[in-house]
Amino acid sequence: DAGITQSPRHKVTETGTPVTLRCHQTENHRYMYWYRQDPGHGLRLIHYSYGVKDTDKGEVSDGYSVSRSKTEDFLLTLESATSSQTSVYFCAITADRYEQYFGPGTRLTVT
Amino acid sequence: TQLLEQSPQFLSIQEGENLTVYCNSSSVFSSLQWYRQEPGEGPVLLVTVVTGGEVKKLKRLTFQFGDARKDSSLHITAAQPGDTGLYLCAGTFGNEKLTFGTGTRLTIIP
Numbered sequence: 637d638a639g640i641t642q643s644p645r646h647k648v649t650e651t652g653t654p655v656t657l658r659c660h661q662t663e664n665h666r667y668m669y670w671y672r673q674d675p676g677h678g679l680r681l682i683h684y685s686y687g688v689k690d691t692d693k694g695e696v697s698d699g700y701s702v703s704r705s706k707t708e709d710f711l712l713t714l715e716s717a718t719s720s721q722t723s724v725y726f727c728a729i730t731a732d733r734y735e736q737y738f739g740p741g742t743r744l745t746v747t
Numbered sequence: 748t749q750l751l752e753q754s755p756q757f758l759s760i761q762e763g764e765n766l767t768v769y770c771n772s773s774s775v776f777s778s779l780q781w782y783r784q785e786p787g788e789g790p791v792l793l794v795t796v797v798t799g800g801e802v803k804k805l806k807r808l809t810f811q812f813g814d815a816r817k818d819s820s821l822h823i824t825a826a827q828p829g830d831t832g833l834y835l836c837a838g839t840f841g842n843e844k845l846t847f848g849t850g851t852r853l854t855i856i857p
Contacts, residue, residue, distance in 0.1 A: 667843060678835065678849040679790070686843075694844070726789050734778045734797075734839050738789030 639663050640739035642727050648745045655714040657742050659727030661707075667730035668710040669694075670702060672723040673741075679726065685710055717746045751848035753836055759854040763825055768851040770836030771818045777839045779819050781810055784833040784850075826855045 639662035649655050659668060669684040671694075681694030683702040691702050699721060703711045714721055727739040752771045760766055770779070778797045782790035794803050796812035796819065803810045807830075809822040823830055833852050837845040 676849065679837075679847040681844060684844065728789075730843060734843065734845070735780065735792055735795055736837075736845055737792065741787070741789050 640727060640729060640737065642725075642739040642742050644742060645740065646743045648747060649717050650747055651718060652716050655717050655744065657712045657725055657727075657744070659710040659712070659739060661710075661729050663729075663731075664707050665729040665731060666707075668704065669728040669730075669736065670700075670710065670712045671726045671728065672696065672721075673726060674723050682712065682725075714744075717744075719746050722746045751836060751838060751846055753834075753848035753851050755851060756849070757852050757854075759856060760826060761856050762827060765822070765824050766826055766853070767820055767822045768834055768853070769818065769820050770838075770848055772838060774817065774840055776812075776816045776819075777841050779812060779816075779836060779838045780845070781819070781821055782835040782837065784835060785831075790833075790835055826853075828855045828857050831855050 641660045643658045667686055670682040671679045672682055673679050680696045682696055682700050683691055683694055685691045685704040688704055688707055701713045722745050725742045728736040730736050754769045780795045781793045783793055784790040794810045799814045799816045801812040807824045811820045831854050833850045835847055835850045837847045
């Protein structure tokens with residue numbers, strides 16, 4: 637257990653509304669990641685962070701922004717949610733080099 | 748963007764049988780990891796391999812990394828219903844970011 641929690645665990649929202657997902661870790665790991673998981677696509681990296689206020693884009697970053705003001709929290713924001721952003725979102729941390737540990741996921745539905 | 752191919756996509760076998768699933772890349776991995784994911788949960792790390800030809804065992808699971816570090820296999824002996832899940836391989840290619848395959852969905856029939 638890498639001490640990762642995600643909130644909310646489930647959310648239904650309407651197209652055009654802003655949404656923020658939170659990832660919280662308890663063990664001061666430097667690297668944190670946001671992925672989305674969709675059928676047929678596996679896990680795809682949205683954004684990642686390598687320290688407080690240090691973030692970078694992944695392969696599917698369009699429509700998403702992130703912030704990391706504290707080591708323990710990594711926020712993912714959908715500025716204006718679209719139906720194509722309906723997905724399951726996972727947060728992860730890197731404990732040792734290359735090995736990632738995942739949170740329980742957030743199921744987001746955009747109607 | 749690196750591509751990882753996993754095969755088969757779906758596998759359904761009887762309890763007690765053996766099986767092998769595969770992960771292939773056109774590029775050389777720096778490291779490769781295998782995860783198992785159950786419905787409603789995040790992926791859980793099973794093993795990491797970094798050396799070409801490396802073999803690791805985890806109870807009834809045997810993981811092999813190809814000599815050229817471009818492929819890997821996961822072999823399960825005497826499969827049990829608890830082995831049911833989505834098996835994902837993921838690789839690094841010179842940095843800390845993981846690229847995931849699309850997974851093999853395994854069902855063990857009691």
